[in-house]
Amino acid sequence: MTTTSFDSSELYPTTRLAAVQEATARAGLGALLLTPGPDLRYVTGYEAMPLERLTCLVVPASGEPFLMVPRLELPAARHSPADRLGVEFVAWDETDDPYARVASRLGAVGRVGLADRMWAMQSIRFRDAMPGTEQVLAGGVLRELRMRKSPAEAAALAEAGAAIDEVHALVPGLLKAGRTEREVGKDIAEAIVAAGHARVDFVIVGSGPNGASPHHELSDRVIQAGEPVVVDIGGTMPSGYCSDSTRVYSVGEPPAEFVRYYEVLQRAQEAACAHVRPGVTCASVDAAAREVIEEAGYGDLFIHRTGHGIGLETHEEPYIVAGNDELMEPGFAFSVEPGIYLAGEHGARIEDILICGETAGERLNHSTRDLVVV
Template identity: 80%
Template sequence: MTSEDLYPVSRLAAAQEATAKAGLDALLLTPGPDLRYVSGYQALPLERLTCLVVPAAGEPYMMVPRLELPAAQASPASRLGLEFVAWDETDDPYEIAARRLGSVAQVGLADRMWAMASLAFRAAMPGTEQVLAGTVLRELRMRKSAAEVEALREAGEAIDAVHRQVPGFLRAGRTEREVGRDIADAILAAGHETVDFVIVASGPNGASPHHELSDRVIQAGEPVVVDIGGQLHNGYCSDSTRNYCVGEPPAEYAAYFEVLRRAQDAACEAVRPGVSCESVDAAAREVITEAGFGEKFIHRTGHGIGIETHEEPYIVAGNGELMEPGFAFSVEPGIYLAGSHGARIEDILVCTDSGGLRLNNTPRDLVII
């Protein structure tokens, strides 16, 4: 799988067409996932402006600081036939971009654009309304190509390989931070370019879904939630949660963990084209609520994933968007008992013509160490 497969030159034309269809005059894409998605260029986020300008009509071009020009020309963006507009230290790149665009009514700014850049564009184009480029690009980014699905499958296999090693890292007497360091090293060794997050939540910390690593010492008989993910060299992300226990788990925990298993299975089985995102959330929530733990499931069932760990579509009540083949997202219901423990089971799924395909394949049972 090559860069051309994951970041095809056709994306730029698709983004331009979507911009015109949305009634915007241009997209302004600074370093971040939107720029990488459209151009393949993983530009450094610097105070000096790098910006892909995609007008609804006319030729796109890339604004780059002169000292970054070689990097931009060596990137996958060079395949797009773009003009690279290099600016010098004494230039105002925002004014240059504004002059080239001319009088425009509405532009879409990259969702992750720094405030300093968005405000500078506002000053350079005071009569232009700014909206999020995500309103245009979401329609493209949500629908993963076969190459993107393959990249996510590769990411899933890489993070599965790490979860298989976790039992060797966990034992009573070690701190969460010590275990987390071992996991982070394993994430990189498994083929990730970056470690995006490592959650090792032992005992009562398991009731905090986004617990940060701490110096808490793991005790015998304690459940541990391990939620880990990173980004591969190609830009696509992994994310998976499994549950471990150092010795036999408390009876209460074992009972609700089985509820959680059924809830996650129910949500995964609900995935197919034409069903709403909120109905997948409801499938998990119904099982947990019927078992009496509804108030302990305190977050959405899932999030989209691709070149960002969290992107659209979101699997949550109120999202009536209908699933289509190519949607990729997590299914991760959880049950959290404050002060005691918690559990979450998470897989990445892709919606296919025939249903949901799991991209994580390590056992979902509680692993007793």
């Protein structure tokens, strides 16, 4: 079990709030309105419960930030890392209108940024409370900060990678002909928690033809001898940072065609990982994987982007996809996961999380990328 612990002051430093306020001003926004979700946790460290009752960190471009919180949630907020920020906690009661109170305290502002994961119900209530204010996504402000992982964030992602590697090490003992995907998935989910995750985010066990569906998850299909099985798993650690790794197994000897394209897939994934370094584009990492697969004649069977950013969310920016000409920088964290999928037969995907370092990419997953025959 992975047991490394992190000081919340390292992962969620109090200086982050000032950086967010400065970014809000540079973006020409009057304020950011951050409700429970990854944006709020990034800024404060507070994993607030998402409720119909409004919890909202208000970060004005100038002036003092404050946290609007239901009175019954005030103790939880006080016991969270948000209490270190020195912001005012504004408790509201059941008969109050918290949206009107936020609008009153902010005054007239031309534009506000709403948390990307804010409920539509809440955004509409804010629109009604501030009818003259344009709403945009806060992600446009926070992306530049969230994409560049600090050393503490990188360490948290490495801990998550080590924890999910522990789970993959157990998978060969769980895969047997005659078991269903759901039975195997249940065991994997238990192992994810046992390895130190706070929660399971997803478990994909795609056997035989189900392996050709990248987001298949689980079914009652019985695993057969001679079938490849795609296992894509991830969870969230107590730190808030996520794991995500895919490996491929075969219950007995796999089909010859599968062995041929799995070798191609290994070369493609290695090429993309080797290409990572500061100054290359995200699109070029995608191209490095795609070129190997296309040259081998499987290009039309690679049906998704090569990767996605990861941190407090399993999928966040930057995206490793054609057309994304953003330049890699130290601290970018993302998956490299090319795949080849033969509909109705089988499929394969190899996925590692990488962090872009000063000169090259560093893999955070270290379990074997060879096909494991069980």
